[in-house]
Amino acid sequence: MSLPPAWESSWAAHLPHLRGIQSALGFLRAFPTHTPRIGQLDAELLDEELAQVLQEPLAKAFEGVRSSWRGVFNLELGLLIRLILYKFSIWDNAASYGASLQGLKLADTRAPGSPIRRKKLLLHALLTLGIPYLHARIRGYALSRAWPDAPSTDRRRRAWAWLTSAENAHAVLGLAGFVAFLWDGRYRTLTDRLLGLRLVPSRRVDRVVSYEFMNRQIVWHALTEFLLFLVPLVDVAALRRRLRQYLFSLRKSPYLPSPVRTLLERDSTSTSSEGEQKGPYATLPSNECAICARRAALPNLPYPLANQLAASSIIVGASVPTYPVQTPYVASCGHVYCYVCLTEQMVAAADEGEEGWSCLRCNKVVKSAARLKADDSEVVDADEEDLGDPDAVTPEAD
Structure with a gap:
């Protein structure tokens, strides 16, 4: 089916203009798909949880050698674990383990299509791992030396005031950066915004959430709560006695297997041959209750x-x-x-x-x-x- 001549002439007249728009927007082709904000935040949470899971058993091992080592080398141990994770994830594959689970990877927005340079990765590691470690160590040292309680003219007090001002400024900038991230969904942290790094999809991710596991957990939780409520109300002795009477009543059933019938008849015969059964207070004198x-x-x-x-x-x-x-x-x-x-x-x-x-x-x-x-x-x-x-x-x- 051929188009009318007027349509064909109009398309031919506007085609150069459309090609000009496409070439002008060519720099946006490096990020053709939208990256969900929740996936980027989940990647950061997964990375932090993985570091804590690996750090906890090592900290307990240090406690076994010497109990004071856990408090002394806790920051160094955390830094070492995060450096190892950084080497085998972001340095080698341009994606942390949490980002890989979310189907994301780091990309340089200032050099689309090209791998991230090693110098920028080193600077990224310094800002994300080195600076937080130095801040925690300096803050702990200042608190242990009572810098906040020093006189106002003391240089330690002025250093503590400068450190507090830097923390407040960083908190304000972090809040502004997070609000900007919620607005445009591009840069997750201040470091990523400063270096021009952002998380982009590395593969097609299906965002359909399955609630099968959650439903199973809810069912098992409800069943456990019901059993915890029911078990203390059950008289086990009476239940055992009724079950025994029911089994004895089945010993003459023709549908019962012969080994089970023989066992029940033997148990019934031994019970009747013993004469009077003995209770827990059978030896108590008869003049006592x-x-x-x-x-x-x-x-x-x-x-x-x-x-x-x-x-x-x-x-x-x-x-x-x-x-x-x-x-x-x-x-x-x-x-x-x-x-x-x-x-x-x-x-x-x-x-x-x-x-x-x-x-x-x-x-x-x-x-x-x-x-x-x-x-x-x-x-x-x-x-x-x-x-x-x-x-x-x-x-x-x-």
């Missing part, structure tokens, strides 16, 4: 935690004082406890959603209790009769 003894050994603990610790072997056989039974009530397992103690434990177990409370003498589940009667033969204890304990429990008549 095991709940009172447990409370004395584990004071001020909530019911689930105290029940778990009482079931452990730490307190088995411990020497405890005498705790006579007050208002004796006999549990469904046949052991006697105080009415208040037994009622409190059964109510707490019901609040926890359990079927009953585990006896501290036989580990059987207590589902009910009744007032101790005079003709109950289970309360007669031979040790009581032999010892003649005045605090021995006496069955009460109805």
Whole structure:
């Protein structure tokens, strides 16, 4: 499809003018793409973090040799690390490690298309590494010699005033340079602006941010917080007991593997052949309340935690004082406890959603209790009769 003759003549008439504009703007071809400001700032932060990560283990190594070396040679160690990083990054590749991660490199705006001269790189290293080191060393020396406290006529005081004025001037110029950088996005620091160096893209960078890792971290953080909230509320002993009962109920299932079924049947047989199970207070005299003894050994603990610790072997056989039974009530397992103690434990177990409370003498589940009667033969204890304990429990008549 051919263009109208009027269009073709107009294009031919304006083409020399367009070529003149293109040749006049030829000096801008060295930076054809826009460099994001956030990438340049991130490169500087990454360089600083890398230097700190490398400096910390070396400083700890100095502490291991002599503890005073870390404070004395901390500035020199930081300067050495930054010089090494400068040699293998900016000096060799015209890009620091942080800039390389951002897809940037240093370029000389005063000599577009040509590599940066070594003299300019040396001056850049002196201004970015040498001057800050000298400033920190001079400031530390002045503070250690109390220059700010010297008389106003002393030359040390005048040197400190000059140093403070230089710091303030540098801070003001740095703020002005940063504002200019936010405006045009060209020179990141005063040194770069003075030497005509700026960061330009070294490769095509995709600025699309993926939030997959952040979402994963948020999910794991929420799960961790939930577990930290949930775990202290779980009664491990009750959970273990219910799991054991559930496994025993599956031992007759035809779908269960034969090795697992054999193991469960063997465990059930051994448990039943042992006769009466032993609790942590099985050896306590029958005229003493095991709940009172447990409370004395584990004071001020909530019911689930105290029940778990009482079931452990730490307190088995411990020497405890005498705790006579007050208002004796006999549990469904046949052991006697105080009415208040037994009622409190059964109510707490019901609040926890359990079927009953585990006896501290036989580990059987207590589902009910009744007032101790005079003709109950289970309360007669031979040790009581032999010892003649005045605090021995006496069955009460109805």
